[in-house]
Amino acid sequence: MARITASVYTSHVPAIGAALDLGKDKEPYWVPLFKGYEYSKQWMKDNKPDVIFLVYNDHATAFSLDMIPTFAIGTAAEYQPADEGYGARPVPKVVGHPELASHIAQSVIQQDFDLTIVNKMDVDHGLTVPLSLMCGQPPADQFEWPCPVIPFAVNVVQYPVPSGQRCFNLGQAIRKAVESYDEDLNVHIWGTGGMSHQLQGPRAGLINAEWDNAFLDKLIADPKAAAAIPHIDYVREAGSEGIELVMWLIARGAMGDVAGRADGVNLKHRFFHVPASNTAVGHLILENK
């Protein structure tokens, strides 16, 4: 049986990808940020998953205003890093897991979540920056990510985005779907985006470290309370783009304690840093007890 053993949470700021790609990661501005992921890169090596289920959002890259799926699961064999206007990031193509992805799609739709199934799309920084942060830059002689990835895109561009509660419930459905897959697979689920940031208007540059840290506390210890946070609180307290944090609730909902199997989760790593470009960066690694 396949099972979810751990969840990872991280911001996916495009400037982090640019810093890595342009070799700026040793500059004083970026050193503290990348230091926060040193533990994580080692943890990834020590706990290599068979598949990563990666929840992220597309930033007007694969999805324009022609089609706006609320939840889209990638069932393709592979995905190319997108040209977002600066040229594609020089990172490996993302290899999918079509069998598990199709299985999850079928199971989750039967649990009343209407997923859009995507067999062709490019993936943007929302997906590739978390991979870079957690896996490092793959060497030229082994230019690949450590394992297959199932991209799961959530609309957080056009309001209303799905509620935190719906995301949390969806995470539970994804856990059930994974556990009904026969092959023994170790699956990690990642929630990405956030933390507080606003990229628009005279209020651009908003950061709310106090709110962010309270959110991290809640997500770890009281995820049901985190799921109950209404949209407007994210917008008002964490900035218009801070609403990306609802995606973290999908990953959190897939953990075993939510299904009543354990009292809480094991917190392996917690990191918070301001700023990366316009954004507060938050990062957690949680393992099932």
Added chain:
Amino acid sequence: MSLDKPYLDVPGTIIFDAEQSRKGYHLNQFCMSLMKAENRKRFKADERAYLDEWPMTEEQKQGVLTRDLNRCMKAGGNIYFLAKIGATDGLSFQQMAGSMTGMTEEEYRNMMIGGGRSVEGNRYIGEDGDAQAQNQPQGSANKKVQK
């Protein structure tokens, strides 16, 4: 019966909802077209002519031509789409976000290094934070232009 839009009282912020999206459809799709290198080249060669190929309003076109992202947002633009214009101009996301505040690039960057903009006074319209309408523009970017 009208929709509940609790985000309308957040200062200095336009939430890209269904209404904005409808208004900005062609503007945002024009931005998407800039993801192709040949379109970027054509746009740069004659911006006005390229814009005239799109059924955009004159206000939207002027917003693009003057690179006034606040104006583009009001006319239905979304920042992730508008960012394609900035990418065409070789700007970073920080430069684009900063351009909407009235600060110079350096002023905005320093604000971020200092921990970012405080939420205090910036939660509701009518308070007195730096993002409120009565406190615009921030910084000295516009002053420099007039010099």
